[in-house]
Amino acid sequence: MALSRPSRAMMVGLLALSAMLTVAPLRADAETLLRTRLNADIRSTDPGTNRDANTDGVMAHIVEGLVAFRDDTSIGPMLADSWTVSDDGKTYTFHLRQGVKFHNGAGMTADDVIWSLKRWLDPATQWRCLSEFSATGIAQIQKIEAPDAQTVAITLDRPTALFLSTLARPDCGQTAVIHRDSVGPDGKWIAPVGTGPFKLGEWKRGQYVDLVRFDGYAPRSEPRTGYTGAKIAQVDRIRFNIVPDGSAAKAGLLSGSLDAISNLAIPDVEDLKTRSGVQLSITPALGLTGILFQTRDPLLKDVRIRRAIALSLDTPQIIEAVMEGIARANNSALPIGSPFYGEVEAQGYTQNIAEAKKLLAQAGYHGQPIKMVANKRYSYVFDSAVLVQAMAQAAGINIEIEVLDWAAQLDRYNRGDYQSMAFVYSPRLDPSLSFEMLMGPKAAQPRKVWDDPEAQRMLQQSMMIDDKAKRQLLFDELHRRFIDDVPMIVLFNGAEIAALRNNVKGFAGWLFGQPRFWGVSLQ
Amino acid sequence: MLGYLARRLAMTIPTLLLVAVAVFTLVRLIPGDPVQVMLGDNADPAQAAQLRTQLGLDQPVPLQFLYWLGKVATGDLGHSITNNLPVLPLILERFQVSATIVLVAVGLAACIAVVAGLIAAWKQNSALDLAIVGGATLLLSIPSFWLGLLLLLLFGLKLKWLPVIGYVPFSENVWQATLFMVLPIVTLTAVEIGVLTRMARAASIEVLRLEYVTHARAKGVPEWLVLGRHVLPNAFAPTWTLIGLVLGHLLGGIAVIETVFTLPGLGRLLVDSIFARDYPVVQGCLLFTAVIYVVVNLIVDLCYPLFDPRVAVA
Numbered sequence: 001m002a003l004s005r006p007s008r009a010m011m012v013g014l015l016a017l018s019a020m021l022t023v024a025p026l027r028a029d030a031e032t033l034l035r036t037r038l039n040a041d042i043r044s045t046d047p048g049t050n051r052d053a054n055t056d057g058v059m060a061h062i063v064e065g066l067v068a069f070r071d072d073t074s075i076g077p078m079l080a081d082s083w084t085v086s087d088d089g090k091t092y093t094f095h096l097r098q099g100v101k102f103h104n105g106a107g108m109t110a111d112d113v114i115w116s117l118k119r120w121l122d123p124a125t126q127w128r129c130l131s132e133f134s135a136t137g138i139a140q141i142q143k144i145e146a147p148d149a150q151t152v153a154i155t156l157d158r159p160t161a162l163f164l165s166t167l168a169r170p171d172c173g174q175t176a177v178i179h180r181d182s183v184g185p186d187g188k189w190i191a192p193v194g195t196g197p198f199k200l201g202e203w204k205r206g207q208y209v210d211l212v213r214f215d216g217y218a219p220r221s222e223p224r225t226g227y228t229g230a231k232i233a234q235v236d237r238i239r240f241n242i243v244p245d246g247s248a249a250k251a252g253l254l255s256g257s258l259d260a261i262s263n264l265a266i267p268d269v270e271d272l273k274t275r276s277g278v279q280l281s282i283t284p285a286l287g288l289t290g291i292l293f294q295t296r297d298p299l300l301k302d303v304r305i306r307r308a309i310a311l312s313l314d315t316p317q318i319i320e321a322v323m324e325g326i327a328r329a330n331n332s333a334l335p336i337g338s339p340f341y342g343e344v345e346a347q348g349y350t351q352n353i354a355e356a357k358k359l360l361a362q363a364g365y366h367g368q369p370i371k372m373v374a375n376k377r378y379s380y381v382f383d384s385a386v387l388v389q390a391m392a393q394a395a396g397i398n399i400e401i402e403v404l405d406w407a408a409q410l411d412r413y414n415r416g417d418y419q420s421m422a423f424v425y426s427p428r429l430d431p432s433l434s435f436e437m438l439m440g441p442k443a444a445q446p447r448k449v450w451d452d453p454e455a456q457r458m459l460q461q462s463m464m465i466d467d468k469a470k471r472q473l474l475f476d477e478l479h480r481r482f483i484d485d486v487p488m489i490v491l492f493n494g495a496e497i498a499a500l501r502n503n504v505k506g507f508a509g510w511l512f513g514q515p516r517f518w519g520v521s522l523q
Numbered sequence: 524m525l526g527y528l529a530r531r532l533a534m535t536i537p538t539l540l541l542v543a544v545a546v547f548t549l550v551r552l553i554p555g556d557p558v559q560v561m562l563g564d565n566a567d568p569a570q571a572a573q574l575r576t577q578l579g580l581d582q583p584v585p586l587q588f589l590y591w592l593g594k595v596a597t598g599d600l601g602h603s604i605t606n607n608l609p610v611l612p613l614i615l616e617r618f619q620v621s622a623t624i625v626l627v628a629v630g631l632a633a634c635i636a637v638v639a640g641l642i643a644a645w646k647q648n649s650a651l652d653l654a655i656v657g658g659a660t661l662l663l664s665i666p667s668f669w670l671g672l673l674l675l676l677l678f679g680l681k682l683k684w685l686p687v688i689g690y691v692p693f694s695e696n697v698w699q700a701t702l703f704m705v706l707p708i709v710t711l712t713a714v715e716i717g718v719l720t721r722m723a724r725a726a727s728i729e730v731l732r733l734e735y736v737t738h739a740r741a742k743g744v745p746e747w748l749v750l751g752r753h754v755l756p757n758a759f760a761p762t763w764t765l766i767g768l769v770l771g772h773l774l775g776g777i778a779v780i781e782t783v784f785t786l787p788g789l790g791r792l793l794v795d796s797i798f799a800r801d802y803p804v805v806q807g808c809l810l811f812t813a814v815i816y817v818v819v820n821l822i823v824d825l826c827y828p829l830f831d832p833r834v835a836v837a
Binding site: 035037040041043044050052126128130131134136171204205206207208241242243244245247248249251252254255256257258404405406407408410411412413414423425426437445447 | 553554555556557559560561562563564566567568569570573574577605606607608613617672675676679680683686687688689690782783784785787791792795798799800
């Protein structure tokens with residue numbers, strides 16, 4: 001029987017109404033799932049051991065340490081409520097936060113902190129940062145005690161300004177306090193039982209990592225900052241999809257298959273800016289891109305040639321072209337976002353072709369080729385190398401680019417086997433470490449770029465003292481020497497770019513670059 | 524038959540041994556150190572040395588080879604340097620994904636290409652032939668990643684008919700798994716149609732010129748019967764050989780397609796492992812690929828008499 005028009009309309013209306021009635025309560029109970037992207041799978045679920053940047057980023061949602069980095073890279077309390085340092089600078093007494101629970105429901109006590117620290121310090125754990133607490137590291141831990149259930153005292157063999165920042169390092173797994181259920185009776189790793197706002201759900205290798213909201217989480221009272229402050233999970237589940245291809249990830253975001261993608265490539269920024277339904281988050285980052293010189297090379301051991309290359313460059317123009325206006329030029333080893341980055345650090349090289357040519361003539365340079373190793377894994381590094389080559393050519397400097405894959409380049413970097421190299425350093429959250437990654441005796445550590453014993457002594461000093469003003473003076477002097485000696489030309493610190501669908505609220509990038517999904521909701 | 528099979532299988536042993544030596548040597552000739560890749564740019568030299576010892580990378584290379592070969596002989600391909608997982612289960616898990624796509628895509632491509640090639644040959648030099656040859660050449664020239672991205676943008680992004688990101692195994696949800704597989708299969712099918720069509724056409728043209736076809740036509744055998752019974756089986760034999768080669772090649776990895784469609788297949792595992800210098804996984808993948816190649820071609824050879832009785836398996 002054919003339905004009349006009013007009957008059809010009524011039927012449609014009834015169907016729509018019944019659908020709404022059915023769907024509405026379902027929506028209220030529906031699980032909120034935030035889908036994001038990793039460009040490669042995580043290495044393991046054991047923080048600070050078998051890890052890489054992706055592993056650190058995911059694990060930061062699951063585990064926490066006594067202290068953590070704030071947005072401005074200063075150190076703030078996390079599982080510790082507060083701490084005191086003895087007059088001799090060797091004993092740190094941490095007062096633990098009350099009411100913190102592990103993912104298995106157990107309350108966190110000083111006993112758990114001691115167990116975790118001892119596990120990290122056991123060579124069998126293969127903790128990445130164990131060497132920092134060896135005789136050649138920042139200090140050795142002599143004693144770990146628990147005066148009461150909520151207090152932990154750690155005694156070092158010597159004072160160091162880097163103790164707290166080393167504990168908080170993301171690549172050290174934030175020296176996480178984990179429950180002993182994380183390992184089996186044989187001490188083998190099972191899965192992290194941490195105190196973070198999310199707990200590990202399912203890890204499908206090569207496909208995704210699921211994190212599930214931890215309902216028993218006890219957040220701090222301060223606002224979210226860095227890896228500390230209030231870490232309130234506002235979605236039920238986060239799925240980190242493994243999507244290696246950037247174009248596929250972008251298509252996933254635009255089609256709605258993904259809610260957020262980080263590590264966005266620079267060329268995608270302009271395109272995504274114009275897309276409706278998508279918002280961008282661009283934050284200055286701490287990573288450092290620059291041109292390294294082998295100061296032992298017969299040609300480049302002459303500082304005049306290195307300086308001539310530096311003077312041939314219009315760094316702001318390179319940044320403008322490579323980073324499309326989302327990063328600033330910086331010739332300092334300290335990142336622009338560092339609290340120690342001041343007027344002195346802002347002083348760098350200014351393009352001066354005439355002076356460059358004069359220096360080259362004085363050095364007796366006649367166009368001998370200078371090989372520059374680069375890679376295409378990081379497009380901005382390769383693009384920078386090409387522009388440096390072109391600009392240096394204007395001053396009569398003959399640079400030849402040799403493109404390698406990342407592993408091969410890393411091998412050459414570690415052996416110091418290059419004339420020059422376009423390179424990117426991962427973020428260092430402490431200013432002393434920003435210099436330390438570049439400085440050291442080349443005979444013992446060929447990967448080090450800057451071998452200056454006097455500067456090395458100043459760096460050691462900066463690692464020992466805690467006074468900010470005194471440290472600032474040391475970093476200012478180190479910067480001046482660094483610019484004079486030109487062991488490398490720092491170009492810029494880059495930016496962390498994330499793209500999010502418009503319904504994603506509360507996301508904020510930060511200097512360290514790894515995305516944080518606590519405090520992020522879907523609307 | 525069994526004797527032939529045994530002989531063929533016995534012949535694979537020196538082949539695989541040579542592959543093992545070549546793979547092991549070549550992988551170590553690539554510059555780059557897995558330990559440095561794992562530890563990154565701020566690797567502590569003492570820690571790197573410790574890790575190198577733990578992974579057995581501090582041993583002389585010939586010793587490492589003998590140790591690895593001994594394990595391989597017992598079916599143990601070792602453990603991944605990156606995530607410490609046993610290599611063989613890892614490969615088998617990833618192979619399921621690649622094999623599903625490749626078998627369906629090559630099957631579809633073969634069905635379409637053989638018919639298209641036969642028609643093109645039958646109507647040689649006509650507009651239809653030109654269209655088929657032109658289409659095949661076009662498909663042959665299109666890079667698979669480009670076609671894949673194009674399909675992804677069209678069906679995933681514009682029309683929103685198919686999912687863009689992710690993978691669901693058939694064991695979990697058949698319908699969802701099918702949806703995720705459509706685009707990679709279509710991409711691979713399109714690319715393979717090109718090469719198979721050209722081969723099928725060339726083989727069919729050759730057969731169509733033979734005397735027994737003229738004889739059949741002179742007897743008044745209907746044209747569809749001439750094509751279906753006399754031309755197709757004989758023209759299919761060379762195409763079947765090519766299918767074997769294509770299958771063997773693709774089963775070893777369709778890394779580009781797997782990367783574009785974010786599928787956890789064997790090709791992506793191999794590429795990721797090369798970048799990470801994960802020697803055991805790279806060696807395992809390449810050795811496994813060689814075995815697959817040998818097995819597929821053996822199956823192809825064994826099937827040959829079905830299409831051409833003149834070829835005896837003896």
